[in-house]
Amino acid sequence: MAQAQKITPRAQDFSAWYNDVIMQAELADYSPVRGCMVIRPNGYGIWELMQRALDDMFKATGHRNAYFPLFIPQSFLAKEAEHVEGFAKEVALVTHTRLKATGKAGAGAVVVDPASALEEPLVVRPTSETIIYAMFAKWIQSYRDLPILMNQWCNIVRWELRTRLFLRTTEFLWQEGHTAHATEAEAEAEARRMLGVYRTFQEEWMAMPVLTGVKTDGEKFAGAVRTYAVEALMQDNKALQAGTSHFLGQNFANAFDVKFQTAAGGLDHVWSTSWGVSTRLIGGLIMTHSDDNGLVCPPRLAPLQVVIVPIWKTDEEMKAVMEVGEAVKGALAKAGVRVHLDGRDTVKPGAKYFEWEARGVPLRLEIGPRDVAQGQAMVARRTGGKAPVKLDGLATTVTAALDEIQALLLARALERREQHSVRGVTKEQLIALMKGDGGFAYGGFCGSGECEAQIKQETGATVRVLPDPEFRSKDQPKTCVWCGKPSVAEAVWAQAY
Amino acid sequence: MAQAQKITPRAQDFSAWYNDVIMQAELADYSPVRGCMVIRPNGYGIWELMQRALDDMFKATGHRNAYFPLFIPQSFLAKEAEHVEGFAKEVALVTHTRLKATGKAGAGAVVVDPASALEEPLVVRPTSETIIYAMFAKWIQSYRDLPILMNQWCNIVRWELRTRLFLRTTEFLWQEGHTAHATEAEAEAEARRMLGVYRTFQEEWMAMPVLTGVKTDGEKFAGAVRTYAVEALMQDNKALQAGTSHFLGQNFANAFDVKFQTAAGGLDHVWSTSWGVSTRLIGGLIMTHSDDNGLVCPPRLAPLQVVIVPIWKTDEEMKAVMEVGEAVKGALAKAGVRVHLDGRDTVKPGAKYFEWEARGVPLRLEIGPRDVAQGQAMVARRTGGKAPVKLDGLATTVTAALDEIQALLLARALERREQHSVRGVTKEQLIALMKGDGGFAYGGFCGSGECEAQIKQETGATVRVLPDPEFRSKDQPKTCVWCGKPSVAEAVWAQAY
Numbered sequence: 006m007a008q009a010q011k012i013t014p015r016a017q018d019f020s021a022w023y024n025d026v027i028m029q030a031e032l033a034d035y036s037p038v039r040g041c042m043v044i045r046p047n048g049y050g051i052w053e054l055m056q057r058a059l060d061d062m063f064k065a066t067g068h069r070n071a072y073f074p075l076f077i078p079q080s081f082l083a084k085e086a087e088h089v090e091g092f093a094k095e096v097a098l099v100t101h102t103r104l105k106a107t108g109k110a111g112a113g114a115v116v117v118d119p120a121s122a123l124e125e126p127l128v129v130r131p132t133s134e135t136i137i138y139a140m141f142a143k144w145i146q147s148y149r150d151l152p153i154l155m156n157q158w159c160n161i162v163r164w165e166l167r168t169r170l171f172l173r174t175t176e177f178l179w180q181e182g183h184t185a186h187a188t189e190a191e192a193e194a195e196a197r198r199m200l201g202v203y204r205t206f207q208e209e210w211m212a213m214p215v216l217t218g219v220k221t222d223g224e225k226f227a228g229a230v231r232t233y234a235v236e237a238l239m240q241d242n243k244a245l246q247a248g249t250s251h252f253l254g255q256n257f258a259n260a261f262d263v264k265f266q267t268a269a270g271g272l273d274h275v276w277s278t279s280w281g282v283s284t285r286l287i288g289g290l291i292m293t294h295s296d297d298n299g300l301v302c303p304p305r306l307a308p309l310q311v312v313i314v315p316i317w318k319t320d321e322e323m324k325a326v327m328e329v330g331e332a333v334k335g336a337l338a339k340a341g342v343r344v345h346l347d348g349r350d351t352v353k354p355g356a357k358y359f360e361w362e363a364r365g366v367p368l369r370l371e372i373g374p375r376d377v378a379q380g381q382a383m384v385a386r387r388t389g390g391k392a393p394v395k396l397d398g399l400a401t402t403v404t405a406a407l408d409e410i411q412a413l414l415l416a417r418a419l420e421r422r423e424q425h426s427v428r429g430v431t432k433e434q435l436i437a438l439m440k441g442d443g444g445f446a447y448g449g450f451c452g453s454g455e456c457e458a459q460i461k462q463e464t465g466a467t468v469r470v471l472p473d474p475e476f477r478s479k480d481q482p483k484t485c486v487w488c489g490k491p492s493v494a495e496a497v498w499a500q501a502y
Numbered sequence: 503m504a505q506a507q508k509i510t511p512r513a514q515d516f517s518a519w520y521n522d523v524i525m526q527a528e529l530a531d532y533s534p535v536r537g538c539m540v541i542r543p544n545g546y547g548i549w550e551l552m553q554r555a556l557d558d559m560f561k562a563t564g565h566r567n568a569y570f571p572l573f574i575p576q577s578f579l580a581k582e583a584e585h586v587e588g589f590a591k592e593v594a595l596v597t598h599t600r601l602k603a604t605g606k607a608g609a610g611a612v613v614v615d616p617a618s619a620l621e622e623p624l625v626v627r628p629t630s631e632t633i634i635y636a637m638f639a640k641w642i643q644s645y646r647d648l649p650i651l652m653n654q655w656c657n658i659v660r661w662e663l664r665t666r667l668f669l670r671t672t673e674f675l676w677q678e679g680h681t682a683h684a685t686e687a688e689a690e691a692e693a694r695r696m697l698g699v700y701r702t703f704q705e706e707w708m709a710m711p712v713l714t715g716v717k718t719d720g721e722k723f724a725g726a727v728r729t730y731a732v733e734a735l736m737q738d739n740k741a742l743q744a745g746t747s748h749f750l751g752q753n754f755a756n757a758f759d760v761k762f763q764t765a766a767g768g769l770d771h772v773w774s775t776s777w778g779v780s781t782r783l784i785g786g787l788i789m790t791h792s793d794d795n796g797l798v799c800p801p802r803l804a805p806l807q808v809v810i811v812p813i814w815k816t817d818e819e820m821k822a823v824m825e826v827g828e829a830v831k832g833a834l835a836k837a838g839v840r841v842h843l844d845g846r847d848t849v850k851p852g853a854k855y856f857e858w859e860a861r862g863v864p865l866r867l868e869i870g871p872r873d874v875a876q877g878q879a880m881v882a883r884r885t886g887g888k889a890p891v892k893l894d895g896l897a898t899t900v901t902a903a904l905d906e907i908q909a910l911l912l913a914r915a916l917e918r919r920e921q922h923s924v925r926g927v928t929k930e931q932l933i934a935l936m937k938g939d940g941g942f943a944y945g946g947f948c949g950s951g952e953c954e955a956q957i958k959q960e961t962g963a964t965v966r967v968l969p970d971p972e973f974r975s976k977d978q979p980k981t982c983v984w985c986g987k988p989s990v991a992e993a994v995w996a997q998a999y
Contacts (some may be wrong), residue, residue, distance in 0.1 A: 037578070037636050040572045040625065046566035047653065053567060070546050075536035075626075075657055075673050076594070079601065080609035081534070089612060093601040097573070098614055100597045101627065102661040104576065104590040112577035115586060117595055117623050126614050127535065129572075129596065129626070137536050149848070155543065160572055160657065164599040176572050353648070 012363070014297045019241040024170065026291055029363040030300040033170050040168040040175030044284065046366060048171075050308030051287055052178065056158065058210050058305075059180065060283070062202050068154040068182060074125035074134050075160075081135040083262040088134065089225020095164040097129040097175075109451075119327060122433045129162040130156040132278060133464050134228060137183045138261035145275060152195070156182040161283070166374060171288030172245075172502050179283035185263065185275040189254070192276035196252040196395030199280040200233045203248040211286065212303040212414035213237050213293045214422055216445070218470025223457050226279075230254035232456045236469040238422045239292040244499035245470045247289050249282035288502075291420050300365030301387055303414050311337055311344040311403060312361045313382075316354045316373035321500070323350075329377050333370065333399060340400035342407070362387065366401060367410050388413055432486055435498060439464035445499050446470075449482030449492030456487040466498040509860070511794045516738040523788055526860040527797040530667050537665040537672030541781065544861060545668075546782055547805030549675065553655065555678065555707050555802075556779070560698050562987065564678060565651045570633050573624035578632040582757040582894070585631065587700050588724020592661040594626040594672075595602035619726060622659035623658040631750075631776060632723060642772060644763045645684050645780045647803075653679045656920075658780070667997050668785035669742075676780035682760065682772040686751070689698030689773035693749040696777040697730045700745040708783065709800040710790045711736050711919055712744060713942070713994060715967025720954055727751035733966040735919045736789040741966045741996035744786050747777035772965075785999075790915050797862030798884055800911050801904035806840040808834055809858045810879075813870035820847075826874050830867065830896060837897035839904070859884065864907050865900060885910055925975045929983055932995060936961035941998050945967075946989030947981030953984040963995040 013021040013028055020201050029035050032048030044052065060070070076099060083089045097176040103121035108115060130136070137155075144150065158180045182199060186192040200217055207213045208354045215235040225232035229251035237247050257263070258274035267273050296302040304310050312331055315326035337344040347357050354371070361369055371383040380401065388410050394402050425444030427434065435446050449469065450456070461467050461478045472495040509526055531547030541549065550668050552732065557567070573596060573820050580586045600618035604611060635654075636934040637998030641647065656676045665671050679696060683689040683931040697714055704710045712732040722729035726748035734744050754760070755771035791798040801807050804873050810830055811824035827843045834841040844854050851868070858866055861910070879896065882888040885907050891899050934945050947953070947965065958964050968991040 034637065036571045036633065037575060038573045039634070041571035041573060043571065043637055044569040046568050049567050051568055053570075059702065069551060071543050072541040072546055072549075072675065074533045074540065075537045076535045076538060076657065078534060079612060080613075083609050083611040086611075087884050089601070093603070093612055096599065097596045097599070097624070098618075099594045100614065101595040101623075101757040104586070104593060104625075105596070107592070113818075114580040114583075115576060115590055117576070117597060121595075127594070128601075132554070136533065136535070140540055141529065143531070162572065178569065311784035336949060395632070489678070 012131060012297060012299055015240060017237040019216060020461070023126045023288075023292060026295050026299050026363075027170050030365060032287065032291075032300070035170075038175075040165055042174050044169050044178075047308065048287060051290065051302065051306050053177040054306045055210070055286060056180075056310065059202075059206055060158075061184065062206060063180075064158050065357075066154075066198060066202065068184075071155050072157055072159065073133050073140065075130055075137045077133070077457040078128055079126045079128055081139060082128055084135060085228045085257055087256075088228035092131045092163070096131055097162045097164055099123065099127040099129065100183070114219070130159075130163060131163045132279075132281075132402055133157065133159075133181055134183070134257050134263070138257045138263055139257075141185055141275070142261050142263045145185060145263055145265050148268045151185060151187045151265060151275065152191065153185045154182075154383045155184065156180055169288075169502075172285055173292070174284075177283050179281050179284065181279060181281040183277070183279050185258070187265065187267065187273075187275070187276045189276050190193055192254075192278050194253050196231070196233060196280065198252045199278070200235065200248075200250040201281075203235045203250065203282060207235060207237065207247055207286075209416060210303065210305050211290050211293070212411055212418060213247070213289055214415065214419040216470055216472055216476050218472040218497070219477065220249075220470060221452075221468045221496075223454055224468060226251045228253065228256055230256065230417060233471055237293065238425060238445055239287055239289070239502070240421070241292070242425050242499075244445070245289045245292065246469070246501065247286060248280070248282040251278060251468070253277045253279060288457075295365070295413050298364030301414070302365035302367065304411045307365065308343060309364070309369050310342050310344050310365045310407055311368045311370060313344065313346045313370045314354055314357045314364045315346070315348060315370060316371060318320055322374045324379050325374060326372050329372055329396070333372070333382065333396065336400050337403060340404060342400065342403060355431070358385075368406060381478060429480060430484060430486060435460070435463055439466045439500060441497075443500055445469070445497050447478050447482075448486035449484050449495055450496035451485035451488055452492055452493040455486070456485060460487055460498065465500045466497070468496045469499050469501060471496050509794055510797055512737060514644055518674055518950070519794070520789060520946065523792050524667050527628050527862060529784065529788075529797070535672075537662055539667050539671050539673075541675075541777045542790055544805065545784060548787065548799065548803055549781060550785060551803045552648065552707070553677075556699075556703055557655075559703060560653050560677075560679065563651075563695060563699065565653045565681075567654060568652050569654055569656065570630050570637065574627055574630070574633045576623045576625055578636060579625055581632060581899045582725045585725035589628045589660070593628055594659045594661055596620065596624040596626065627656075628633045628658060628660045629776075629778075630654065630656075630678055631680070631754050632758070635754045635760055638682055638772070639758050639760045642682060642760055642762050646969070648682060648684045648762060648772065648955075650682045650687075651679075651692075651822050653677055666785075666999075668788070669782055671781075674781050676778050678776060678778040679778050680774070682755070682774045684762065684770075684772070686773050689751075689775050693728070693730055693747045693775040693777065694751055696775070697732065697745075697747040700777075700779060703911060704732060704734065704744055704783075707800065707914060708787050708790070709804050709908055710744070710786055711912065711916040711965055713973050715744075715969040715973065715994070717967060718949075718954060718993075720951055721965060723748045725750065725753055727753065731967055733851065733996075734786055734790065735942055735996070736786070736999070737924060738789070739922050739996075740965065741942070741998040742781075742782070742786045742789065743930060743966070743998065744783060745777070745779040748775060750774045750776060751921050791911050796860030798911070799862035799864065801864045802910045804862065804864050805840060806861070806863045806864045807839050807904055808844050808867060809854075809863045810841065810843045810867045810869060811854045811858070812843070812845060813868060819871045822871060822874050823869050826893070827869055830869070830879065830893065832974040833897050834900060837895065837901060839900060855882075857882070867905055883907060926977060926979060927983060932957070932963070932983055933961055936963045936995075936997060940997055942966070944979075944992060944994055945973050945983035946981050947991055947993035948982035948983070948985055949990040957984055957995065961995070962997045964998055965993045966996050966998060968993050
């Protein structure tokens with residue numbers, strides 16, 4: 006049950022607010038294992054809806070799910086040089102396979118049995134390219150076997166030093182798409198297509214507007230030729246990388262010798278991609294929409310879209326309002342609305358409002374004896390506003406209200422992002438912005454790692470993306486914000502999670 | 503692509519047949535990691551349908567999904583004495599968190615960094631009771647917080663020495679339900695309810711008849727008071743434990759001090775259950791229905807229910823049959839049938855039949871120029887039989903045929919099981935049966951571990967369950983099959999996977 010504990014206001018401490026929202030809504034909890042979280046049913050319900058929506062989109066674009074092993078032999082990780090360098094310092098390593106009794110009782114009853122040491126330690130997957138390419142090498146012989154379009158939903162472990170619920174945890178859940186193609190152009194188109202799928206999902210389902218673009222070499226995935234990303238701006242004006250799609254070229258195909266006979270009769274290495282989003286998206290959803298009263302959840306991803314709170318004083322009134330409540334619940338459920346009737350008699354209506362508000366339920370229907378008499382319900386929106394609505398045709402009204410809330414949340418988030426996007430920044434403006442409110446800063450970039458590093462050092466900001474055409478400024482900058490040399494591309498800087 | 507390789511007949515070598523069916527249908531493959539398998543899209547598609555059906559049943563009985571950490575501190579496992587004893591010898595242990603460079607190139611480029619040793623090693627979950635009870639202790643204060651009805655879908659690792667695809671692998675996928683209740687009776691009813699859910703799923707979806715009953719103390723889950731199980735008989739007359747549901751009493755609540763304030767104002771430990779089924783079910787499905795031509799998949803769990811194979815010689819014919827094929831595909835998809843049109847022009851119809859048969863697609867529609875002219879398709883059932891069917895109203899015919907195949911598979915499996923069930927066995931019959939064809943042997947049991955051990959030693963058979971009333975023999979045995987002392991319960995013996 007939610008504790009009647011106050012949520013720290015965003016303006017006071019954004020980070021404390023974020024944790025309070027999660028705890029009050031019972032989305033997740035800290036576990037006894039360092040850096041690992043427990044995703045509670047209220048949070049997991051959001052993840053299930055995200056999975057369903059994304060999975061449908063992956064399947065509609067021709068992908069099929071599979072499952073590859075959790076463990077990767079240590080030597081596999083080493084086959085792609087950049088890849089191992091990127092992950093070596095944050096991997097969980099399985100080295101033994103038995104515990105032995107110490108003769109003590111309780112917690113100290115067992116220790117690792119040194120006689121059970123593995124010949125080759127196993128890495129708990131920090132991502133699955135290496136194990137998947139070992140299998141691709143076995144499965145792919147001819148151009149007829151291509152393309153291979155696979156995805157897997159699984160858990161991932163990266164030994165992070167500083168963790169935050171949903172945003173950065175030692176273990177997290179994600180999907181990773183892995184595809185192999187006969188040509189460079191096909192692989193490039195696939196990486197782009199999946200970036201588009203992420204954007205569509207994040208805008209249409211999460212109501213979270215995103216920028217798309219390409220990462221600089223310093224920010225790309227270890228082993229990729231190019232990394233594309235979707236980036237969103239949170240309410241504290243920090244950026245959240247909300248998904249990446251990598252064009253891997255032939256890097257992993259070379260490392261794992263994944264060759265195929267071409268239609269022309271030659272032999273070539275496959276061209277490939279990988280792409281993923283994770284439970285981090287739940288953190289993005291929270292930080293995009295929620296307020297000082299708790300979670301605000303976009304209706305399409307809300308495990309509960311409507312809660313009905315009956316109000317009564319006498320037993321007779323209870324009978325009447327519960328009866329109407331049940332009928333309304335039935336009608337809404339029939340219309341495909343995820344609805345709950347909160348008939349608890351140990352909790353007062355006001356406390357129920359407070360609780361469901363903190364949990365982010367988009368619509369609350371209050372039904373009291375007077376409402377019953379008038380054939381109506383009071384409909385309160387989580388995004389603000391309360392009005393009586395006729396019970397006749399309620400399902401239609403409710404469905405329309407949910408659509409309006411979904412659209413409103415996207416519009417609000419977009420407006421906020423634009424208010425905190427500054428185009429054509431100068432060096433001084435960039436520094437001032439990052440010292441001040443933060444946000445997305447658009448400016449010219451010479452492309453050098455030196456400027457990138459200096460900017461990060463002095464402002465804490467990194468290049469989030471070199472934005473795609475539809476996000477670029479009308480007046481393209483001609484010189485680098487930092488060094489003044491010619492700009493090779495417009496860049497978007499922000500401090501980031 | 504399926505290799506045109508022969509499947510070993512069941513009668514020749516059942517074990518080789520089983521592997522051949524999996525390889526030909528591309529359900530799974532061996533991975534480079536000892537004992538870990540890759541579940542390929544054709545196999546994972548079956549798992550997704552199983553998950554969807556079970557998950558709906560879990561939710562309909564009030565359960566909600568959550569996610570708990572992959573890692574369990576070594577000391578947690580040790581808190582429940584029987585539990586640690588049951589799992590200590592088959593756990594993957596994470597002891598370090600970094601790799602370091604050796605200066606060599608390629609596979610030997612990294613080794614475990616000894617400086618990254620964890621203070622307390624972590625166990626990769628072999629089951630999650632311990633970590634979940636640590637959280638229950640935090641979440642449960644009052645009887646108002648009960649019952650807690652949770653489930654999680656996840657991966658599990660048990661370091662098995664002898665592994666077989668799907669049936670016993672080092673890593674496998676499963677669901678584990680965990681519930682906490684205020685009373686013993688409620689927990690007992692829950693354990694029973696979920697056993698019933700498994701039975702319903704296995705009979706109605708997998709078309710796999712099962713026995714239900716309770717395990718003997720020697721076969722129960724490490725830490726349970728009682729283990730209930732569903733047991734099925736495979737085509738080689740060996741038993742497969744297809745799911746278990748445990749009444750845990752207060753064992754884990756005691757070990758993790760999960761207490762609650764009772765309605766009466768006292769303090770008590772919660773009563774709990776856990777229950778699970780795994781990807782092993784896919785092995786059960788294969789071994790229940792498949793034949794010497796490959797996989798036979800019950801329609802309700804078939805990722806593809808219908809494949810349309812167009813037949814043509816000339817380009818003109820191709821155009822005509824493909825057009826009808828597309829129309830039929832559209833009509834079937836609209837009716838909710840999972841259908842594929844195999845329009846490949848590089849593969850001959852006969853080879854397509856062979857391939858889809860090996861993959862277990864329940865219905866094949868052949869459409870040639872003559873069929874087009876006559877407004878019909880030839881419908882071939884994977885379970886045998888082929889007949890022309892009018893294209894008018896085809897969706898209805900197809901849906902009915904799929905239902906018939908589903909029912910036929912259950913009836914066949916049930917008939918086979920009953921043919922290989924012997925009731926009221928004597929000691930000599932039990933020995934002869936287990937040396938011969940195998941099967942389920944029903945007989946009296948004195949309840950002693952000694953008899954159980956001797957029977958296992960001499961016949962290789964174990965008590966699968968002490969069957970529930972609906973499976974018991976009309977004439978209840980009065981004496982133990984083995985020692986002749988009074989029987990305390992009828993038992994069902996079989997050799998098992």
